[in-house]
Every structure is written in C-alpha cells, then in structure tokens.
Amino acid sequence: MPGGAHLSCLLDVNPRKRQETLKFCYEKELSKDPKAEGTLITSWIISGTGDPASVKAVVNTLGASSAQPVEACVIRILERLKFPASAAGQALVTYPFSFSSSGGAAPDNQAPERKGASIGELSGDHGGVQDARAQAKARALAEARTRAAGGNATPGPAKARADIGVPVVVGGLDTEIIRRIVQQHTAQVRYCYEKELVRTPGIMGEIVVKWVINGEGKVDRVRTAETQMKNSNVENCVTTEIKTWVFPNPKGGGIVIVTQPFTFNLGG
Numbered sequence: 545m546p547g548g549a550h551l552s553c554l555l556d557v558n559p560r561k562r563q564e565t566l567k568f569c570y571e572k573e574l575s576k577d578p579k580a581e582g583t584l585i586t587s588w589i590i591s592g593t594g595d596p597a598s599v600k601a602v603v604n605t606l607g608a609s610s611a612q613p614v615e616a617c618v619i620r621i622l623e624r625l626k627f628p629a630s631a632a633g634q635a636l637v638t639y640p641f642s643f644s645s646s647g648g649a650a651p652d653n654q655a656p657e658r659k660g661a662s663i664g665e666l667s668g669d670h671g672g673v674q675d676a677r678a679q680a681k682a683r684a685l686a687e688a689r690t691r692a693a694g695g696n697a698t699p700g701p702a703k704a705r706a707d708i709g710v711p712v713v714v715g716g717l718d719t720e721i722i723r724r725i726v727q728q729h730t731a732q733v734r735y736c737y738e739k740e741l742v743r744t745p746g747i748m749g750e751i752v753v754k755w756v757i758n759g760e761g762k763v764d765r766v767r768t769a770e771t772q773m774k775n776s777n778v779e780n781c782v783t784t785e786i787k788t789w790v791f792p793n794p795k796g797g798g799i800v801i802v803t804q805p806f807t808f809n810l811g812g
Contacts, residue, residue, distance in 0.1 A: 569617035570643040573609075582606040584618060585640045587788075594627040602784075606643065614643065636788070704741055705811040706734035708804075709750075715800030717757065717791060722802055725791055736781035737808040748809040749773030753782060757800040761791040769803060782806065 573580055582605035589597045599622045601615045618641065708726055713719045740747060749772035756765045766786045768779045794800045 565621055566618060566641065569614050569621070572617075573613050577609045580606055580609070580614075581644045582611075583640055583642050584615060585638060586618065586622060587636070587638045588622060590627050590630075590635045590637060592630055594629045596623055596625050596627075599623050602638065603640075703811040704734060704738045705807075705809050706730055706737055707807040707809075708733075709807060710805075712803040713800060714802075715757070716795030716798055717800045721792060722800075722804075725789065726804060729785065729789060732785045733782055733806055736778050736785065739781075740775060740778045743777075744775065746810075747773060747775055747778070749775075750805055750807045751779055751782060752803060752805045753786060754801070754803045755783075755786055757791050757794060757802065759794060759797040759799065761793045763787050763789055763791075764799070773808060778808070 570580070583603065584601055584606065585603040586599065587602045588599040591597050599619050601619065604611045604615050606614055622639075708723070708730060711719060711722050711726065713722050737747075750770075751768060751773055752770035754767055754769040755763050758764045763786055766783045768783060771779055773779070791800070
C-alpha cells in the first residue's frame with residue numbers, strides 16, 4: 545500500500561489534473577440552479593492495481609436539485625482515475641471538493657472567476673480516515689446550517705454532544721484499545737447527530753451499536769442493537785461511519801464483538 549507522503553503526492557496529481565472537468569460537473573448545473581453551491585466529500589479505495597473502487601459521496605451539501613447530478617458526474621470522473629500499482633495493498637481515501645458560484649480571488653491582471661470547484665485537503669490511510677475527514681464534514685455542516693437558516697450565519701444547535709459509553713468487548717482485543725479508537729472518531733459520530741438536528745431539532749437519546757471486528761482488524765458487520773432515539777438517519781449514519789474504522793489485529797486472529805453505547809444530547 546502507498547505510504548502517507550507517497551499517497552498524498554499521487555492524489556495531488558490525479559484529481560487536480562482533472563479540475564477543469566470537475567468544474568464542468570458543477571457549471572452545467574448552475575444553468576438550472578444558479579444558487580447551487582456546497583461541499584462534496586468523496587471516499588474511495590485505491591486497489592493494489594492502482595484502480596479506484598467503491599467510489600461514493602459521504603457528504604453532499606449542494607442544493608437539492610443539483611446534489612445528485614453533480615455527485616454522479618464527479619464519481620464518474622473519479623472512477624476513471626489511474627494511480628501507480630502497489631504491491632503493498634489498497635488504500636482508503638477521502639477527498640473533499642468545494643463548489644461555489646462566486647469563486648476565489650483571481651490574479652490582479654485577470655477578471656475574477658465566477659464559477660469554481662476547489663480541491664480540498666485529502667486524507668488517505670490504510671486504516672481509515674480520521675481528523676481530515678471530520679474537519680471537512682464540520683465545514684460541510686456549517687454550510688448546511690447557514691442554508692437552513694435562510695442564508696444567515698446563525699448557527700444551528702450550539703452544543704450538540706455525542707458521549708461515548710463504556711464498550712462491552714468479547715474477544716482478543718482489550719476494552720481500553722477499543723475505547724481509545726472509538727474516542728478518536730467522536731467527531732464523526734457527533735456529525736451524524738448534528739446534521740440531523742438541522743432537519744429534526746430537539747432529537748436526543750441513546751443508540752447502542754454492535755459490530756464484529758475480523759482477524760485483520762476490519763469491521764465486518766455492524767448494526768443498531770438498541771435505540772432510544774428511533775431516528776434511522778442518525779443510526780444509519782453512525783453504522784456507516786463505523787464500517788470505515790480499523791482496529792489492531794485481534795490476538796490469535798479470531799473475531800471480536802463490540803457493543804458500544806452512544807448518548808446524543810444538547811449540552812448546556
């Protein structure tokens with residue numbers, strides 16, 4: 545699998561080489577929806593042969609009429625990318641794109657650009673996507689809140705909380721190891737709650753999620769075991785995030801079963 549610096553270099557070259565094509569995905573939708581703008585965060589796997597696989601959007605804050613056409617167009621472009629082959633295996637990548645009808649400042653001798661697709665900071669890792677992904681999602685959430693407030697900068701819920709309970713662990717990994725790794729992903733879990741609060745103010749409650757870690761440290765199966773919140777959007781978002789997490793290999797190569805409570809509320 546590509547190392548961190550090598551992977552970053554490859555990704556800087558490939559999507560940026562196609563920036564004009566990515567812009568076209570956005571520009572053709574502006575004729576139908578002139579106010580369309582937002583962030584599209586994509587996730588995909590680079591296989592050992594250098595081919596992208598499982599390309600998908602994990603966050604899309606573009607306007608309702610433009611979200612799906614732009615997303616589909618960007619995914620088609622990413623699926624055609626080609627990276628050098630690596631005998632070390634596959635890599636998981638998350639890549640944000642920001643689309644704006646106002647664009648950024650142009651050089652002094654040029655007219656300002658009116659439409660743009662900017663390439664955000666990437667995150668690539670063999671074990672999962674961590675802080676860069678959470679930060680990109682936080683920016684996307686801020687855009688969604690502004691849009692929900694009618695274009696005003698008034699934020700949504702001030703202090704949404706996602707409290708991580710004590711996990712119950714069965715198998716060859718210590719509870720403390722599981723707890724520490726889950727804590728590292730708190731921002732992702734909290735984001736699932738925050739974005740639903742924009743649509744459904746006041747929701748709160750506990751969700752208990754159960755998942756299986758295989759002998760390679762990857763999450764094989766994950767499901768909502770119990771829910772007080774009874775909100776499928778939050779529950780499905782949390783389980784989708786957990787599928788991307790990677791843990792150390794269990795002792796002896798067996799499976800590990802984790803039962804993890806998450807409590808969501810509006811803190812004071």
